[in-house]
Amino acid sequence: xxxxxxxxxxxxxxxxxxxxxxxxxxxxxxxxxxxxxxxxxxxxxxxxxxxxxxxxxxxxxxxxxxxxxxxxxxxxxxxxxxxxxxxxxxxxxxxxxxxxxxxxxxxxxxxxxxxxxxxxxxxxxxxxxxxxxxxxxxxxxxxxxxxxxxxxxxxxx
Amino acid sequence: xxxxxxxxxxxxxxxxxxxxxxxxxxxxxxxxxxxxxxxxxxxxxxxxxxxxxxxxxxxxxxxxxxxxxxxxxxxxxxxxxxxxxxxxxxxxxxxxxxxxxxxxxxxxxxxxxxxxxxxxxxxxxxxxxxxxxxxxxxxxxxxxxxxxxxxxxxxxx
DNA sequence: GGATATGGCACTAAAATGATGCTGTTTCCG
DNA sequence: CGGAAACAGCATCATTTTAGTGCCATATCC
Ligand code: SF4
Ligand code: SF4
Numbered sequence: 495x496x497x498x499x500x501x502x503x504x505x506x507x508x509x510x511x512x513x514x515x516x517x518x519x520x521x522x523x524x525x526x527x528x529x530x531x532x533x534x535x536x537x538x539x540x541x542x543x544x545x546x547x548x549x550x551x552x553x554x555x556x557x558x559x560x561x562x563x564x565x566x567x568x569x570x571x572x573x574x575x576x577x578x579x580x581x582x583x584x585x586x587x588x589x590x591x592x593x594x595x596x597x598x599x600x601x602x603x604x605x606x607x608x609x610x611x612x613x614x615x616x617x618x619x620x621x622x623x624x625x626x627x628x629x630x631x632x633x634x635x636x637x638x639x640x641x642x643x644x645x646x647x648x649x650x651x
Numbered sequence: 652x653x654x655x656x657x658x659x660x661x662x663x664x665x666x667x668x669x670x671x672x673x674x675x676x677x678x679x680x681x682x683x684x685x686x687x688x689x690x691x692x693x694x695x696x697x698x699x700x701x702x703x704x705x706x707x708x709x710x711x712x713x714x715x716x717x718x719x720x721x722x723x724x725x726x727x728x729x730x731x732x733x734x735x736x737x738x739x740x741x742x743x744x745x746x747x748x749x750x751x752x753x754x755x756x757x758x759x760x761x762x763x764x765x766x767x768x769x770x771x772x773x774x775x776x777x778x779x780x781x782x783x784x785x786x787x788x789x790x791x792x793x794x795x796x797x798x799x800x801x802x803x804x805x806x807x808x
Numbered sequence: 809g810g811a812t813a814t815g816g817c818a819c820t821a822a823a824a825t826g827a828t829g830c831t832g833t834t835t836c837c838g
Numbered sequence: 839c840g841g842a843a844a845c846a847g848c849a850t851c852a853t854t855t856t857a858g859t860g861c862c863a864t865a866t867c868c
Contacts, residue, residue: 496738503741510760554866557813581653597687603667607784614775627764711835714844
Protein backbone atom coordinates (compact mmCIF):
# COMPACT_ATOMS: atom_id res chain seq x y z
CA UNK A 495 0.00 0.00 0.00
CA UNK A 496 3.00 2.22 -0.37
CA UNK A 497 3.38 2.86 3.30
CA UNK A 498 6.13 2.68 5.83
CA UNK A 499 5.89 -0.09 8.37
CA UNK A 500 5.36 0.58 12.03
CA UNK A 501 8.85 -0.67 12.68
CA UNK A 502 10.19 2.06 10.49
CA UNK A 503 8.07 4.64 12.22
CA UNK A 504 9.23 3.53 15.61
CA UNK A 505 12.81 3.49 14.50
CA UNK A 506 12.54 6.99 13.14
CA UNK A 507 10.95 8.27 16.30
CA UNK A 508 13.72 6.71 18.30
CA UNK A 509 16.39 8.16 16.08
CA UNK A 510 14.97 11.64 16.25
CA UNK A 511 14.68 11.40 19.98
CA UNK A 512 18.24 10.18 20.30
CA UNK A 513 19.43 12.91 18.01
CA UNK A 514 17.83 15.46 20.26
CA UNK A 515 19.83 14.14 23.17
CA UNK A 516 23.01 13.41 21.38
CA UNK A 517 25.78 11.94 23.42
CA UNK A 518 23.53 10.66 26.14
CA UNK A 519 22.61 7.05 26.50
CA UNK A 520 18.86 6.74 26.51
CA UNK A 521 16.93 3.62 27.34
CA UNK A 522 14.10 2.17 25.34
CA UNK A 523 11.92 2.55 28.39
CA UNK A 524 12.32 6.28 28.36
CA UNK A 525 11.69 6.76 24.67
CA UNK A 526 8.68 4.50 24.61
CA UNK A 527 7.35 6.26 27.66
CA UNK A 528 7.75 9.67 26.08
CA UNK A 529 5.65 8.77 23.09
CA UNK A 530 3.45 6.13 24.69
CA UNK A 531 4.38 3.44 22.22
CA UNK A 532 5.09 -0.22 22.65
CA UNK A 533 8.29 -0.68 24.55
CA UNK A 534 8.99 -4.05 23.02
CA UNK A 535 8.32 -3.07 19.47
CA UNK A 536 10.40 0.05 19.70
CA UNK A 537 13.09 -2.10 21.19
CA UNK A 538 13.08 -4.40 18.21
CA UNK A 539 13.45 -1.49 15.86
CA UNK A 540 16.33 -0.04 17.78
CA UNK A 541 17.99 -3.42 17.91
CA UNK A 542 17.81 -3.57 14.15
CA UNK A 543 19.27 -0.11 13.82
CA UNK A 544 22.02 -1.14 16.16
CA UNK A 545 22.83 -4.18 14.07
CA UNK A 546 22.92 -1.89 11.05
CA UNK A 547 25.52 0.22 12.79
CA UNK A 548 23.42 3.33 13.10
CA UNK A 549 23.21 3.11 16.85
CA UNK A 550 25.52 2.03 19.58
CA UNK A 551 24.15 0.18 22.53
CA UNK A 552 25.17 -0.05 26.10
CA UNK A 553 23.92 -2.91 28.17
CA UNK A 554 23.43 -3.14 31.82
CA UNK A 555 21.53 -1.24 34.35
CA UNK A 556 22.13 2.22 33.01
CA UNK A 557 22.18 1.02 29.46
CA UNK A 558 20.46 2.25 26.38
CA UNK A 559 21.25 3.56 22.96
CA UNK A 560 22.99 6.50 21.43
CA UNK A 561 23.69 7.59 17.91
CA UNK A 562 26.71 6.04 16.29
CA UNK A 563 27.03 8.87 13.80
CA UNK A 564 26.24 12.51 13.41
CA UNK A 565 22.70 13.23 12.25
CA UNK A 566 24.08 14.78 9.10
CA UNK A 567 25.73 11.53 8.17
CA UNK A 568 22.72 9.28 8.33
CA UNK A 569 20.53 9.11 5.27
CA UNK A 570 16.88 8.25 5.50
CA UNK A 571 17.50 5.62 2.89
CA UNK A 572 19.90 3.85 5.19
CA UNK A 573 17.40 3.87 8.00
CA UNK A 574 14.60 2.53 5.88
CA UNK A 575 16.83 -0.11 4.38
CA UNK A 576 17.79 -1.30 7.82
CA UNK A 577 14.23 -1.48 9.05
CA UNK A 578 12.22 -2.75 6.16
CA UNK A 579 14.58 -3.29 3.30
CA UNK A 580 14.99 -1.38 0.11
CA UNK A 581 11.76 -0.52 -1.60
CA UNK A 582 11.08 -2.76 -4.52
CA UNK A 583 7.82 -1.38 -5.87
CA UNK A 584 7.36 -4.38 -8.15
CA UNK A 585 7.72 -8.03 -7.39
CA UNK A 586 10.43 -8.64 -9.97
CA UNK A 587 12.76 -6.32 -8.12
CA UNK A 588 12.89 -8.19 -4.89
CA UNK A 589 16.24 -9.41 -3.74
CA UNK A 590 15.68 -13.13 -4.03
CA UNK A 591 15.10 -13.05 -7.74
CA UNK A 592 11.91 -15.07 -7.39
CA UNK A 593 12.25 -16.50 -10.82
CA UNK A 594 8.93 -18.18 -10.33
CA UNK A 595 7.44 -14.76 -9.83
CA UNK A 596 6.44 -13.18 -13.07
CA UNK A 597 5.82 -14.53 -16.52
CA UNK A 598 5.79 -11.07 -17.96
CA UNK A 599 9.31 -10.11 -17.24
CA UNK A 600 10.78 -10.75 -20.69
CA UNK A 601 8.50 -8.27 -22.38
CA UNK A 602 7.14 -6.33 -19.48
CA UNK A 603 6.06 -2.86 -20.59
CA UNK A 604 6.18 -1.24 -17.21
CA UNK A 605 9.21 -2.65 -15.54
CA UNK A 606 11.73 -0.11 -16.62
CA UNK A 607 9.59 2.97 -16.08
CA UNK A 608 8.63 1.84 -12.63
CA UNK A 609 12.21 1.31 -11.74
CA UNK A 610 12.78 4.93 -12.61
CA UNK A 611 10.11 5.95 -10.17
CA UNK A 612 11.63 3.82 -7.51
CA UNK A 613 15.03 5.27 -8.12
CA UNK A 614 13.61 8.73 -7.74
CA UNK A 615 12.05 7.83 -4.43
CA UNK A 616 15.20 6.18 -3.27
CA UNK A 617 17.26 9.13 -4.29
CA UNK A 618 15.01 11.40 -2.34
CA UNK A 619 15.61 9.32 0.72
CA UNK A 620 19.30 9.18 0.13
CA UNK A 621 19.44 12.92 0.06
CA UNK A 622 17.41 13.37 3.19
CA UNK A 623 19.53 13.23 6.29
CA UNK A 624 18.41 12.56 9.79
CA UNK A 625 19.31 16.15 10.45
CA UNK A 626 16.79 17.24 7.87
CA UNK A 627 14.15 15.25 9.69
CA UNK A 628 14.95 16.96 12.92
CA UNK A 629 14.93 20.62 12.18
CA UNK A 630 11.60 20.61 10.50
CA UNK A 631 10.10 24.05 10.20
CA UNK A 632 6.54 22.81 9.82
CA UNK A 633 6.56 23.65 6.18
CA UNK A 634 3.19 23.73 4.56
CA UNK A 635 2.35 22.36 1.16
CA UNK A 636 2.33 24.91 -1.58
CA UNK A 637 5.10 26.82 -0.03
CA UNK A 638 8.37 26.81 -1.86
CA UNK A 639 10.17 23.62 -1.14
CA UNK A 640 11.68 23.86 2.29
CA UNK A 641 14.28 21.34 1.39
CA UNK A 642 17.19 23.48 0.47
CA UNK A 643 20.10 21.20 0.35
CA UNK A 644 18.42 18.67 -1.79
CA UNK A 645 16.92 18.86 -5.22
CA UNK A 646 14.39 16.14 -5.50
CA UNK A 647 13.09 16.73 -8.93
CA UNK A 648 15.61 18.02 -11.39
CA UNK A 649 12.87 18.02 -13.95
CA UNK A 650 10.55 20.96 -14.14
CA UNK A 651 8.98 21.80 -10.83
CA UNK B 652 6.79 -2.67 2.45
CA UNK B 653 6.75 0.34 0.19
CA UNK B 654 5.66 -1.56 -2.85
CA UNK B 655 2.97 -1.27 -5.46
CA UNK B 656 0.19 -3.80 -5.29
CA UNK B 657 -0.33 -6.38 -7.97
CA UNK B 658 -3.55 -4.65 -8.86
CA UNK B 659 -1.60 -1.54 -9.66
CA UNK B 660 0.88 -3.49 -11.72
CA UNK B 661 -1.85 -5.16 -13.67
CA UNK B 662 -3.60 -1.89 -14.23
CA UNK B 663 -0.46 -0.28 -15.49
CA UNK B 664 0.25 -3.13 -17.85
CA UNK B 665 -3.25 -2.85 -19.19
CA UNK B 666 -2.99 0.88 -19.62
CA UNK B 667 0.27 0.66 -21.47
CA UNK B 668 -1.09 -2.03 -23.70
CA UNK B 669 -4.19 -0.01 -24.43
CA UNK B 670 -2.12 3.03 -25.13
CA UNK B 671 -0.16 1.11 -27.69
CA UNK B 672 -3.36 0.32 -29.51
CA UNK B 673 -5.12 3.56 -29.02
CA UNK B 674 -8.58 3.86 -30.46
CA UNK B 675 -9.13 0.13 -30.61
CA UNK B 676 -11.29 -1.72 -28.15
CA UNK B 677 -9.27 -4.48 -26.58
CA UNK B 678 -10.63 -7.23 -24.40
CA UNK B 679 -9.28 -8.32 -21.08
CA UNK B 680 -8.82 -11.77 -22.54
CA UNK B 681 -6.38 -10.50 -25.10
CA UNK B 682 -4.32 -8.42 -22.72
CA UNK B 683 -4.14 -11.12 -20.11
CA UNK B 684 -3.17 -13.59 -22.79
CA UNK B 685 -0.41 -11.40 -24.10
CA UNK B 686 1.28 -11.18 -20.75
CA UNK B 687 0.12 -14.47 -19.29
CA UNK B 688 -1.43 -12.93 -16.24
CA UNK B 689 -4.64 -13.67 -14.42
CA UNK B 690 -7.57 -12.72 -16.59
CA UNK B 691 -9.81 -12.14 -13.63
CA UNK B 692 -7.44 -10.04 -11.65
CA UNK B 693 -6.53 -7.88 -14.59
CA UNK B 694 -10.24 -7.50 -15.16
CA UNK B 695 -10.75 -6.17 -11.67
CA UNK B 696 -8.04 -3.60 -12.12
CA UNK B 697 -9.42 -2.40 -15.41
CA UNK B 698 -12.87 -2.18 -13.93
CA UNK B 699 -11.50 0.09 -11.26
CA UNK B 700 -9.76 2.25 -13.81
CA UNK B 701 -13.00 2.44 -15.71
CA UNK B 702 -14.89 3.58 -12.64
CA UNK B 703 -12.21 6.20 -12.15
CA UNK B 704 -12.86 7.50 -15.63
CA UNK B 705 -9.51 6.60 -17.09
CA UNK B 706 -10.93 3.95 -19.38
CA UNK B 707 -14.08 3.55 -21.34
CA UNK B 708 -15.67 0.17 -21.62
CA UNK B 709 -17.73 -1.47 -24.24
CA UNK B 710 -19.80 -4.46 -23.34
CA UNK B 711 -21.02 -7.21 -25.49
CA UNK B 712 -19.40 -9.77 -27.62
CA UNK B 713 -16.78 -7.57 -29.17
CA UNK B 714 -16.41 -5.51 -26.08
CA UNK B 715 -13.39 -4.42 -24.17
CA UNK B 716 -11.68 -1.29 -23.02
CA UNK B 717 -10.05 1.71 -24.55
CA UNK B 718 -8.39 4.78 -23.15
CA UNK B 719 -10.71 7.58 -22.18
CA UNK B 720 -7.96 10.18 -22.45
CA UNK B 721 -4.77 10.80 -24.27
CA UNK B 722 -1.73 9.20 -22.66
CA UNK B 723 -0.28 12.64 -22.11
CA UNK B 724 -3.21 13.61 -19.99
CA UNK B 725 -3.20 10.88 -17.42
CA UNK B 726 -0.77 11.09 -14.57
CA UNK B 727 0.70 8.12 -12.81
CA UNK B 728 -0.57 9.58 -9.58
CA UNK B 729 -4.11 9.35 -10.86
CA UNK B 730 -3.65 5.75 -11.82
CA UNK B 731 -2.18 4.76 -8.51
CA UNK B 732 -4.84 6.65 -6.62
CA UNK B 733 -7.52 4.79 -8.51
CA UNK B 734 -5.98 1.39 -7.90
CA UNK B 735 -4.64 1.50 -4.39
CA UNK B 736 -5.38 4.92 -3.04
CA UNK B 737 -3.06 7.74 -2.22
CA UNK B 738 0.09 6.72 -0.49
CA UNK B 739 -0.04 7.53 3.15
CA UNK B 740 3.37 6.43 4.39
CA UNK B 741 2.31 6.75 8.00
CA UNK B 742 -0.80 5.55 9.73
CA UNK B 743 -1.89 8.98 10.86
CA UNK B 744 -2.27 10.09 7.28
CA UNK B 745 -4.91 7.63 6.28
CA UNK B 746 -8.23 9.03 5.18
CA UNK B 747 -10.39 7.81 8.04
CA UNK B 748 -8.55 9.75 10.65
CA UNK B 749 -8.26 6.71 12.86
CA UNK B 750 -8.23 8.77 15.95
CA UNK B 751 -7.66 5.63 17.91
CA UNK B 752 -4.51 5.13 15.91
CA UNK B 753 -1.59 6.93 17.37
CA UNK B 754 -0.94 8.38 20.78
CA UNK B 755 2.06 10.22 19.50
CA UNK B 756 0.35 12.53 17.12
CA UNK B 757 0.29 15.66 19.24
CA UNK B 758 4.02 15.78 19.63
CA UNK B 759 5.18 13.41 16.94
CA UNK B 760 8.69 14.29 15.85
CA UNK B 761 8.54 12.61 12.48
CA UNK B 762 5.12 13.31 11.18
CA UNK B 763 5.76 16.46 9.32
CA UNK B 764 9.06 15.44 7.76
CA UNK B 765 7.61 12.22 6.53
CA UNK B 766 4.75 14.04 4.96
CA UNK B 767 7.28 16.00 3.01
CA UNK B 768 8.77 12.82 1.69
CA UNK B 769 5.37 11.59 0.71
CA UNK B 770 4.58 14.81 -1.08
CA UNK B 771 7.76 14.50 -3.05
CA UNK B 772 6.90 11.01 -4.11
CA UNK B 773 3.41 12.02 -5.00
CA UNK B 774 4.65 14.96 -6.97
CA UNK B 775 6.95 12.72 -8.90
CA UNK B 776 4.00 10.59 -9.85
CA UNK B 777 1.93 13.61 -10.74
CA UNK B 778 4.57 14.69 -13.16
CA UNK B 779 4.90 11.33 -14.80
CA UNK B 780 2.36 10.80 -17.52
CA UNK B 781 1.25 7.54 -19.02
CA UNK B 782 3.01 8.70 -22.12
CA UNK B 783 6.24 8.85 -20.21
CA UNK B 784 5.72 5.27 -19.16
CA UNK B 785 5.26 4.19 -22.73
CA UNK B 786 8.06 5.69 -24.68
CA UNK B 787 10.63 4.74 -22.20
CA UNK B 788 13.99 5.62 -23.62
CA UNK B 789 15.70 4.63 -20.43
CA UNK B 790 15.73 8.29 -19.65
CA UNK B 791 17.73 9.37 -16.72
CA UNK B 792 16.52 11.92 -14.25
CA UNK B 793 16.92 15.29 -15.84
CA UNK B 794 14.76 14.58 -18.84
CA UNK B 795 12.08 17.10 -19.63
CA UNK B 796 8.89 16.59 -17.73
CA UNK B 797 6.09 15.40 -19.94
CA UNK B 798 2.99 16.48 -18.11
CA UNK B 799 1.84 20.01 -17.61
CA UNK B 800 -1.88 20.19 -17.50
CA UNK B 801 -4.67 18.32 -15.86
CA UNK B 802 -4.31 17.54 -12.27
CA UNK B 803 -7.11 15.06 -11.91
CA UNK B 804 -6.33 14.62 -8.29
CA UNK B 805 -6.53 17.84 -6.36
CA UNK B 806 -5.53 16.35 -3.11
CA UNK B 807 -7.02 17.66 -0.01
CA UNK B 808 -5.73 15.62 2.87
C1' DG C 809 23.96 -11.64 43.39
C1' DG C 810 19.99 -9.20 42.09
C1' DA C 811 17.94 -5.57 39.30
C1' DT C 812 17.79 -3.61 34.91
C1' DA C 813 19.18 -3.10 30.49
C1' DT C 814 20.00 -4.97 25.55
C1' DG C 815 20.53 -9.35 22.04
C1' DG C 816 18.45 -12.69 19.37
C1' DC C 817 15.07 -15.47 17.79
C1' DA C 818 10.63 -17.91 17.47
C1' DC C 819 6.14 -17.49 17.66
C1' DT C 820 1.09 -15.94 17.45
C1' DA C 821 -2.50 -12.68 15.97
C1' DA C 822 -4.15 -9.37 12.99
C1' DA C 823 -4.35 -7.07 8.70
C1' DA C 824 -3.60 -6.43 3.86
C1' DT C 825 -3.35 -8.43 -0.46
C1' DG C 826 -4.10 -11.86 -4.09
C1' DA C 827 -7.18 -14.49 -6.27
C1' DT C 828 -11.64 -16.45 -7.40
C1' DG C 829 -16.92 -17.26 -7.26
C1' DC C 830 -21.25 -15.83 -8.51
C1' DT C 831 -24.98 -13.33 -10.58
C1' DG C 832 -26.47 -9.74 -13.58
C1' DT C 833 -26.33 -6.77 -17.79
C1' DT C 834 -25.06 -5.47 -22.36
C1' DT C 835 -24.03 -6.46 -27.14
C1' DC C 836 -23.33 -9.05 -31.20
C1' DC C 837 -24.46 -12.45 -34.47
C1' DG C 838 -26.35 -16.23 -36.42
C1' DC D 839 -35.13 -15.02 -30.68
C1' DG D 840 -31.54 -16.93 -28.08
C1' DG D 841 -27.02 -18.07 -26.92
C1' DA D 842 -22.17 -16.68 -26.52
C1' DA D 843 -18.90 -13.28 -25.19
C1' DA D 844 -17.67 -9.57 -22.68
C1' DC D 845 -17.99 -6.15 -18.80
C1' DA D 846 -20.20 -4.73 -13.72
C1' DG D 847 -20.40 -5.38 -9.12
C1' DC D 848 -19.80 -7.57 -5.07
C1' DA D 849 -18.68 -11.34 -1.91
C1' DT D 850 -15.73 -14.70 -0.41
C1' DC D 851 -11.65 -17.48 0.55
C1' DA D 852 -6.50 -18.18 0.69
C1' DT D 853 -2.02 -16.33 1.10
C1' DT D 854 1.29 -13.16 2.47
C1' DT D 855 2.87 -9.45 5.25
C1' DT D 856 2.94 -6.90 9.36
C1' DA D 857 2.21 -6.07 14.31
C1' DG D 858 3.00 -7.49 18.53
C1' DT D 859 4.80 -10.93 22.40
C1' DG D 860 7.33 -14.65 24.64
C1' DC D 861 11.41 -16.52 26.17
C1' DC D 862 15.88 -16.86 27.50
C1' DA D 863 20.72 -15.34 27.23
C1' DT D 864 24.13 -11.79 28.18
C1' DA D 865 26.01 -7.57 30.01
C1' DT D 866 26.45 -3.94 33.55
C1' DC D 867 25.82 -1.47 37.72
C1' DC D 868 25.09 -1.42 42.54
S1 SF4 E 1 8.22 -8.06 -14.87
FE1 SF4 E 1 6.66 -6.44 -15.01
S2 SF4 E 1 4.75 -7.44 -14.40
FE2 SF4 E 1 6.43 -8.79 -13.72
S3 SF4 E 1 6.80 -8.16 -11.58
FE3 SF4 E 1 8.22 -6.96 -12.88
S4 SF4 E 1 7.11 -5.05 -13.29
FE4 SF4 E 1 5.59 -6.51 -12.52
S1 SF4 F 1 1.66 10.75 14.58
FE1 SF4 F 1 3.80 10.14 14.19
S2 SF4 F 1 3.99 8.13 15.14
FE2 SF4 F 1 1.79 8.51 14.94
S3 SF4 F 1 1.22 7.57 12.99
FE3 SF4 F 1 1.72 9.74 12.55
S4 SF4 F 1 3.89 9.74 12.00
FE4 SF4 F 1 3.47 7.75 12.98
